[in-house]
Amino acid sequence: MAKNKISLIKEFTKGLWDENPVLVMLLGLCPTLAVTNSAINGLSMGLAVLFTLTSSSIIISTFRKIIPDEVRIPTFIVVIATFVTITDLTMAAKFPEISKALGPFIPLIVVNCIILGRQEAFSSKNPVGRSIIDALGMSVGFTLTLTLLGAIRELLGAGTIFQIQIMPDSFANWMVMILPPGAFLTLGFMIAGYNWINDKLKTQ
């Protein structure tokens, strides 16, 4: 029992660090690079993925024994697309401002590899409880990484984090950071930093 509990915690934390979807698996890079020009956009994108991934995982793992192997991919896609449309419509109706800022990237969650990848690698083979924990871990890892990426870009590119002024007035904004090249640069440095920390941890 105690062992089971430890492995459940591990199931959650692996998404945060060891198997972080962005920094390790390099999945879902399209929204990662495109929407993270501010911290709030990164956070909203992460939360949209969290809802979609968790809901899809619940459905897929509940029906995993009924879904035949031959049609599993189309079934996964239909389930994922349904939840993405739910997210898209709900956001457009309830939070039109955020929905406007994220533009076409909410509908594009359908083709985000993290979600299909987790269904294929995890939810279709594991019980519901475990799948939920896996999905939550992965999406929290995704959300934190996107928010951090957005915060760094927003800080250097606009001098603010979550629209709160951080940098002194004398700071000249690095415009490139909120443009697409800034996304590649920042992500590259974040992956380098991640690997550096990992090496340090291993040698200790």
Place this chain on the structure above:
Amino acid sequence: MKSAKLIIVLTVTTLLSGIGLSFLNSWAQPKIEAYQQKVLEQAIYDVLPGIEKYKVKEIEGTKFYEGISPEGQTVNVAFRAIGRGFQSELRILVGMDTSMTKILNVNLLQQAETPGLGTKIADDPGADNPAWFMQQFDSLTVAQQDIDYVKNEEPDKENAEIEAITGATISSKSVVNIINKAIDNNRELYNSGQ
């Protein structure tokens, strides 16, 4: 037997998905439309000063929003100008006097230009007045000539000139062209429908 199962599973999945989404859509669609209507309505009152209400007049498929003064007179008119910017569609609401010779106000309804450069047409965080670009169009007289833009010099307001944004010339130029074209097209159309 095996293939029957495949068909049944996929059919049931898509069916459930379709039914669920159509219910959700019937809830969300009115809300989304109400929001767009609210944004447009707000913009109409912004670009047409001194009006109490407005009424929609449709001439050959083009919608004109006529501003009605508290005395019940049609005092000004607004219409939409839509066209391509640098990388996105720009939607602008233009408010004019009823003879369409003078711009009253313009309002940028929608843009998704390059962050930090083209977005300055809507919001220039470095300037004392972040909305300076679109405000340049206020009270320009366009009876004799189209709006024109200048770079790095003082624009001549009497000659309907505005200053383009440094680093976002194409976005600036697009706004000018879209407004010019919409005025040209709509002036005759509107006057013919009077």
